[in-house]
Amino acid sequence: MARAATTTDAFNAVAEPRRREILDALAGGELAVGDLTELLGLAQPQVSKHLRVLREVGLVEVRDDGRRRLYRVNAAPLRAVHAWVGQYERLWNERFDLIDGVLDELAGTENEIRTDIETDIETGIETGRGD
Amino acid sequence: MARAATTTDAFNAVAEPRRREILDALAGGELAVGDLTELLGLAQPQVSKHLRVLREVGLVEVRDDGRRRLYRVNAAPLRAVHAWVGQYERLWNERFDLIDGVLDELAGTENEIRTDIETDIETGIETGRGD
DNA sequence: CAAACATATACCCATATAGGCATGCGTCAA
DNA sequence: TTGACGCATGCCTATATGGGTATATGTTTG
Known part of the structure; x- marks a missing residue:
């Protein structure tokens, strides 16, 4: 099987940086394509496609305005994500x-592991939207 | 281009239900494969592969125990996800x-109109940050 | 040492992606 | 009405996925 469709749920839809x-x-208000x-x-076209995905998982809604289409956020589907991560x-x-204690235990272990952990810590602290 | 690698970040790694x-x-504590x-x-093999992905984004760490390998969670990378969704x-x-409050007034109206009004409400709500 | 056990990797495959590009379709202006 | 505008879709390609199955690597036991 291949990867789950991006339209499967908010988790998959939001995994794409562009869609975030x-x-x-x-988040600032309605915007046209x-x-x-x-x-x-x-x-x-790419924007329209991303919007389609977001629409299919319910993360955005549309409204017709003349020849434009105004999109707006519907954050509701993100609740599930927030709940799980929370x-x-x-x-x-x-x-x-506990980190300090753990590092001590690893003092004798291979450096690779120590580095990994320290890296993870720093990485995790930084804010969202990686890239 | 194809979809971003699952090992790109926690967002992508966690999009897969199995990995969640x-x-x-x-979350209950260390477990072997x-x-x-x-x-x-x-x-x-599938479990090992999923664990590899989780490991590459720092969501799990391993420890050798005889011929077994004990994995444990490192939730740190999830902070970024939590922060963004939050x-x-x-x-x-x-x-x-707000929607609930105004729905009463709309009782009896056609759906199309109701939708429009809801839209106006939301638009008004999202006054915040413009960029 | 050999055999059993625990895990990681290597392949094979079907599938859906994300972007690039062209085009279809509805709406407004002249 | 014709044409410009705004957006959605269709098609094409390279790529990585996740599962299945076989096998390599490393560890313990007899």
Whole structure:
């Protein structure tokens, strides 16, 4: 089997950076396709396709306005994502408390592992929309 | 171009349901690959592959234990996801509050009109950040 | 040492992606 | 009405996926 369709759920739809950018842009209010293409620096067909995906998972809604189509965010489907990820909040907090202790235990282990962990910590701290 | 690699970031890694299940299972504590295959009802190679992806994005860490390999969660990379999704919490809350309040006035109206009005409401709501 | 066990990899395949490009379709202007 | 505009779709390609199956690597036991 191939990867699950991007239209399967919010998890998959939002995995694409461009689509996150689109949502971020729409967070400020309704925008037409043309506005988005300009903001994102993407070609119009690509924007329309991303919007289609977002629409199919319910993350955006459309409204006709003359010859334009105004899109707006519907954050509801993100609740599921937030809920799932939220369960791990406890874990990543605990982790920071214990990190020092863990590093000590690893003192004798291979450097590779230590580096990995330290890297993960720093990476995790930085804000969203990687790239 | 094809879809971004699953190992690109936590967003992509976690888009796969199986991998979320793996993390959920590991949330209870360290588990060996064999334990996971049994819990998930997946074939061993598939589990190993999913674990590889999770490892590459730093969501799990490994520890050798005899001929077994014990995996554990590192939730840190999920912070980025949580942070991004969290920005929308405000939106999905406001939305439902206001919609409910006005729905009464709309009782009896045609759907088309109702939709338009709802749109206006949302548009008005999202006054925040313009960029 | 050989055999059993635990895990990781290597392949093979069907599938859907994301972008590039061309075009179809509805809407507004002259 | 014709043409310009705004957007959606269709088609094409390279790529990576996730599962299936076979096998390599490493570890413990007899």
